[in-house]
Amino acid sequence: MMRMRKVGLEWLRAGLCIALLSWIGVAAPGSAGVRAAEFQPLEIGTRAGVRMFSVEMAATEEEKTKGLMYRKHLPDGQGMLFDFSPAQQVSMWMKNTYISLDMIFIGPDGRILRIAENTEPLSTRIISSGGLAKGVLEVIAGTAKKYGIAPGDRVSHPLFNGH
Structure with a gap:
């Protein structure tokens, strides 16, 4: 015993x-x-007011390649900000991404260039920035429409300070 x-x-x-x-x-x-995601605040000034988001940064090549792949859920108000410094033509796709997203392409001055809304999950179709982008913000599909986010709106985040 x-x-x-x-x-x-x-x-x-x-x-x-x-x-x-x-x-x-x-x-x-x-x-x-494996590391815990570090969230940063990001603001978008729209005609309807300022919208706050909490974003994960994708700065390394590995982080940018993986992005939001394999995730099954993305809460409203959260997203991923891709750093493409210096500004460049950016092409994205939805391969291995299970949730529909809005992709917000942002120029070096922090102004939104283009929004690809309601992207198709698991698609390999190329989605282009349509100009020189320094960042791409991915948020859950429908966010741009829900909050009135449009091209020309200003994004406030340290990535865009100083251009």
Whole structure:
């Protein structure tokens, strides 16, 4: 009986240790290289007023390549901002992206160039910026229409400060 209790306590300690290490992201299998999203505030000035968003940044080539692929949900008011500095012609697609998005192409001065609304999930059709874009904001489909976001509206975010 004593031996079983000791073994039981060892298993309990081991389980707690694994749980703690997993919680802090050290020992969980498959967690290597996974980081929590860091959200930043972004504002869009529209005719109807200022709209606030919380965005994840996609700045590295790996982050830009993956984007919002494989996600099944994107809450209203959240999105992903792609950094394409310096400004350039940008082409996007929806390969491996399960949710319909609005893609908002933003020039170096922070003005919206173009909006591709209600993009088709899983499509490999190329969606072009239609001009030099420094950033692309992806939000859940219908956001632009819902909040009256239009070409010419100004986006406020550190990416566009100083052009």
